[in-house]
Amino acid sequence: MFSDIPETIQKRMKDLERIDARDRMDGTTRLERLRQIPPETGKFIALLAASAPPGRYIEIGASAGYSALWLALACRQVKRKITTFEILDRKVEMARQTIEMAGVGDVVELVHADARTAIGDAVGISFCFLDAEKEIYSECYEAIVPLLVPGGILIADNAINHEETLRPMISRALADERVDALVVPIGKGELVCRKI
Numbered sequence: 430m431f432s433d434i435p436e437t438i439q440k441r442m443k444d445l446e447r448i449d450a451r452d453r454m455d456g457t458t459r460l461e462r463l464r465q466i467p468p469e470t471g472k473f474i475a476l477l478a479a480s481a482p483p484g485r486y487i488e489i490g491a492s493a494g495y496s497a498l499w500l501a502l503a504c505r506q507v508k509r510k511i512t513t514f515e516i517l518d519r520k521v522e523m524a525r526q527t528i529e530m531a532g533v534g535d536v537v538e539l540v541h542a543d544a545r546t547a548i549g550d551a552v553g554i555s556f557c558f559l560d561a562e563k564e565i566y567s568e569c570y571e572a573i574v575p576l577l578v579p580g581g582i583l584i585a586d587n588a589i590n591h592e593e594t595l596r597p598m599i600s601r602a603l604a605d606e607r608v609d610a611l612v613v614p615i616g617k618g619e620l621v622c623r624k625i
């Protein structure tokens with residue numbers, strides 16, 4: 430997955446990393462910033478996505494599509510597709526450009542919608558990366574866990590840097606008998622849950 434990343438994907442990753450780093454320094458508003466995962470988190474979620482059982486792959490919170498590029502590598506590896514949801518017009522436009530420039534339209538579908546309504550109640554999710562506004566994490570957790578196939582994986586970003594806000598969901602997951610869960614200290618902290 431990581432030793433032969435196509436040049437088009439590498440280039441778009443580097444461009445988005447530059448934009449993200451610049452945004453964090455120059456006073457760009459929180460809503461406008463890309464707020465991407467760091468590369469090591471990208472590799473981590475790609476490894477887990479490539480290890481997930483067959484089923485639907487989804488991402489909640491595409492932003493400009495940076496994390497979706499890492500997940501595209503996993504999808505190609507295991508011959509699956511991912512649907513990524515994004516609510517903001519400007520981010521959707523950037524994510525569209527990312528998919529086109531990186532040439533990952535074969536494995537990444539972008540849906541311009543509030544994921545909470547667009548996911549629906551279709552069971553069979555085998556991988557979900559949750560990386561949206563922290564206030565909706567609990568709601569998303571409760572919606573996704575029943576839809577996961579056995580062995581299905583849910584990863585929630587920001588489990589350490591937004592630990593206080595996410596504490597209700599994290600406590601719920603760690604005590605939830607439907608999943609095995611752990612907070613992994615990589616990047617901003619990843620809550621990893623595997624459906625039993």
Ligand SMILES: C[S@@+](CC[C@H](N)C(=O)[O-])C[C@H]1O[C@@H](n2cnc3c(N)ncnc32)[C@H](O)[C@@H]1O
Pocket residue numbers: 463464465466489490491492493494495496497514515516517520542543544545560561562565
């Ligand atoms: C932290 S950023 C995602 C970063 C992205 N995963 C990456 O690493 O490249 C969060 C994104 O979630 C989007 N978002 C927030 N609430 C959402 C919702 N209910 N449905 C879909 N997208 C949402 C925001 O507009 C924002 O672009």
